[in-house]
Amino acid sequence: MKSKITLIVTFVFCHISFAQEKDSIVANKLAEVVVTGQLGPQSIKKSVFNVRVISKEDIKQLAANNLSDVLNQYLNITVQNSGSDGRSTVSMFGLDAQYFKILVDNIPLVSDTGMGTNVDLTQVNLDDVERIEIIEGSMGVTHGANAVSGILNIITKKAATKKWEISATVQEETVGDEYALFDKGRHIQALKIAHNFNENWYGNVGANHNNFAGFFDDKKGKDYSVNDGLRGYSWLPKEQFVGNGLLGYKKNNFNIFYKFDYYGEEVNYYNPILNPQDNYPFPETYYAKDKRYFTNRFYHHLNSNGKLFSKLNYNVSLSHQKQERDLEKFNYQLETQEEFDNTRATYQSKEVLYSTGTLSNFFNTKKVDFQLGYEITNEKGFYDAIAGLFFDNLQQLKNVEKELDNYDIFTVAEINLSDKFSVRPGIRYSFQSAFDNQYASSLGLRYIFKKGLETRASIGTSFRTPNFDELYTYFVDSNHNMQGNPELVPENSTSYELSFKRDCLLNSGGQIANNIALTFLDVDDRIDMVLTQTTPTLNYKYVNINKYKMWNVSTTEQYTYKNWNVKVGAALVGISQKLDLAALNITSDDKFLYSLQLNSSISYNIPKWNTLFALYYKYNGQQQQFVAGTDENGDAKFFLNEVKPYSWMDTSVRKTFFKNQLEVTAGARNLFDIQSVQLIQNGGTGGAHTSGGSDLLLGYGRSYFLKLTYNLNFN
Structure with missing residues (x-):
């Protein structure tokens, strides 16, 4: 606690009294280049957007x-x-x-229900990632x-030094x-193998x-034969x-x-319910109805x-x-440990043809830059009934095949009124095949004060299109009726x-960096599954009904001195959601509910040992929501x-041998041994949300x- 207080006091002193500062910006910050949302690769200092970078070094320290x-x-x-499907x-x-977009080299990554959204993080490999x-x-x-x-943009490696x-x-x-x-x-x-064929050609394969x-916990595995x-x-x-x-x-x-x-990917589900199998005159045996889920994804990207x-x-x-996602159903005989009656079918498929392009640098001046761009997306989606029930025009279908297209044009200008002041307006218009045409606009400002304080302000709009489940799901049983909504x-x-x-x-040789951000987000016509009827059955339906507001204040401080690197951060989030269920004549409270997050990391490098120690900590405060x-x-x-609330802590030690050819990293994740956190459900019986806790x-x-990583680099 004492070290944290010292760090904060030092930081405030740096920002209020400039007596200890040298007229210089940290060199490595000047050299850091970003491409996401930019007219072209440029220094992070010149970016109008507040860009956060996770470096390759950060990824290596976390293994x-x-x-x-x-x-x-x-x-x-x-x-x-989710332990049930591994996502x-x-x-x-x-x-x-669904609201957060993940890209690889500026290309949205396809997922089950979205293009760049709802991506399974465990399916995004980081072996060839640069930052x-x-x-x-x-x-x-x-x-x-x-x-x-x-947005999160993964920049992959496209060059080699050897x-x-x-x-x-x-x-x-x-x-x-x-x-x-x-x-x-x-x-x-x-x-991973990378090769510079000559000064022009480069290639890599990996x-x-x-x-x-799997995680057993209190379970007994696939060959456990007690029912x-x-x-x-x-x-x-x-x-x-x-x-x-x-x-x-x-x-x-x-x-x-x-x-x-x-x-x-292959995910295996082993049913806990065993079925007796008639094996007369021998003792009764058991079999289970098990499943396998297969995913195959192919990604091609041509860029010039x-x-x-x-x-x-x-x-x-x-x-x-x-x-494509396949489901294989089979029966598993526990005594012989053999499978029988295997059937396999594709239950979900998505194919996307996507293109984007920009043209800029129209003027012979550094004062003004102008960019024209386009984006074309053609999505073809397929869902079979084995993944759930779907309907179209109120008719229940065995499967649903749909095609969604959008053709977007956008333009962005970057106006440098001086070396210190930049203005960036932008607008996009999207021609939609399934919905009304949409548009988005933005305005960004950047100003650098005399003492090197960088100030950024921005306003931006966006839109979210309904996904496959929200449009077409249809599920009915004796207690529930859940419906999508094509409208x-x-x-x-x-x-x-x-x-x-x-x-x-600082005169001491230390470096201090700070970033403070205030954000407000307003979402209209938010889609949610709402309760529309309570008797004789509970009816749920996706509708454009919610009003969502969020404000956030966050800060990060980084202190570097000799071989020490310390980061401390905090974020306070307030969320207001108004749920108006007109069919039931009830409305939720729209007051702001608050949550606090804290994080910190500390690393110490011992050059003569070629060793780096690192410790990461994050606190997630209580979260509340009306349901x-x-x-x-x-x-x-x-x-x-x-x-x-709960806390998460990771630690690692990384050491190199033989002139950095062999790299050894050892450590631990989740030091506080967290498996689950209590969800308090305050009231509610007979519905989707019951009283008590889970x-x-x-x-x-x-x-x-x-x-263990072995690196062999040579010319």
């Missing part, structure tokens, strides 16, 4: 294999896990993954539909306290295998295969690359950028992505942000649900890892 391993430690971001998704500012760039707030002008709460760069990795990790060489724990192997053997409900896993076993390659060419003012990625007519800057990308309209959002950033050098349910009389009512799944407890 992260996928996005889920990384994002747990960052402010305003919450990772939501992890991101929530930002209280809005789920990750995050911008918070509505980014509809530069990134189109669904960029409501923010003629040959070969990297091989083995990582072993416990799952909680469970580990065995093959059938328990997490086992990762990776290989492969990654990640075997998550007491303990068969199976608390977290399902999952095996992933990743393959990728890139070929690039550059000469003078012409650059082109082709990138290919393959992702394959450079100059036209020795003046205009162009950047054009063409991408084709296809993802849904896109949601619209507006965000406002004001930020202050400053880096300074609809029914009281003891069966009447509809709103109840205030609470998620109790557990919200967060993790599988404290785990330990050991990662």
Whole structure:
């Protein structure tokens, strides 16, 4: 606590009294280049947007294999896990993954229900990642539909410093306290080969295998033959295969690359319910009705950028992505451990043809830059009834096939009124095939004061289009009736942000950097599944009904001195949601509900030992939300649900040997041994939300890892 107070006092002193500052900005901050939302690659200092960067070094210190391993430690971001299907998704500012857009080299990544949204974080491999760039707030002008709460852009590696760069990795990790060489724990192997053929041609290929053997907890695994409900896993076993390659060419003012990625996944579900099998005259035997889920995703990206007519800057990308999910049903005989009656079918498919391009640098002056851009998206989606029930025009279907197209044009100007003051207006118009045409606009300002204080202000709008489930789901049983709604309209959002950033050098040789941001987000016509009828059955339907407001104040401070690097951050979020159920004549309270997040990290480097120690901590405060349910009389009512606070801590030690050829990283995740957090459901019986409490799944407890990487680089 004393060290934190000292750090804060030192920071305030740096900002209020400039006596200790040298007239210089930290050199490495000047050199940091970003591309997300920019007219072209440029220094982060010159960016009108407040860009947050997760470096390759940060990823290595966390021994992260996928996005889920990384994002747990960052402010305003919450990772939501599901042990039942192995998915992890991101929530930002209280809005789920449908509002947050994930891109790879500026190309939205296809998912089950979205294009760039609702992405499973565990399916995003980080082996060839150079850095990750995050911008918070509505980014509809530069990134189109669904960029409501923010965007995350993964920048992959496209160059090598040596003629040959070969990297091989083995990582072993416990799952909680469970580990065995093959059938328990997490086992990762990776290989990456990069080659500069000559000064113009570059290529790389890579492969990654990640075997998550599942988390037993109190379950007994797939071969447990007692019919007491303990068969199976608390977290399902999952095996992933990743393959990728890139070929690039550059000469003078012409650059082109082709990138290919393959992702394959197998998730196994073992039914806890056993069925007796007549085996007369022998003793009764059992079999279980099990399932396997398969995912195959293919990603192609062709990009060309450079100059036209020795003046205009162009950047054009063409991408084709296809993802298919298969379900295999089979019976598993417990005594013989054999499968029978296997059937496999594709239940979900999405194919996307996507292209985006920009043209800029129209004027022979650094005072004004102007960018014209386009975006074309063609989505073809398929859902079979084995994934759920769907309807179209009130007719129940065996499957649903739909095609969604949008054709967008946008323009952005960047006006440098002086070296210190920049203005950036922008507008986008989207021609939609399934909804009314949409538009987005933005205005950004950047001003640098005399003492190096960077000030940024922005206002931006965006829109979110309804997803497949919201439009077409139809599920009916004896107690529930849940319906999609083809008449849904896109949601619209507006965000406002004001930020202050400053880096300074102290006479002691230390460096201090601070970033303070204030954000307000307003979402209209928010889509939600609402209770529309309580008797004789509970009827739920997706409708444009909610009003959502959020304000956030966050700050991060970084202090660097000699071999020490310390970061401290805090974020306070207030969320107001108004749910108006006109059919039931009830309205929720729209007061702001508050949540606090804190994070910190500390690292210490010992150069003579080639060793780096790192510790990461994040506190997630209590979260509250109004939900609809029914009281003891069966009447509809709103109840205030609470998620109790919890903390997350990771640590690692990284050491290199043999002139940095061998890199060893050891550490632990989730040091506080968190598995779940209590969800308090305040009242409500007979409905979707019952009284009492339950557990919200967060993790599988404290785990330990050991990662070995061998790097062979030569000319």
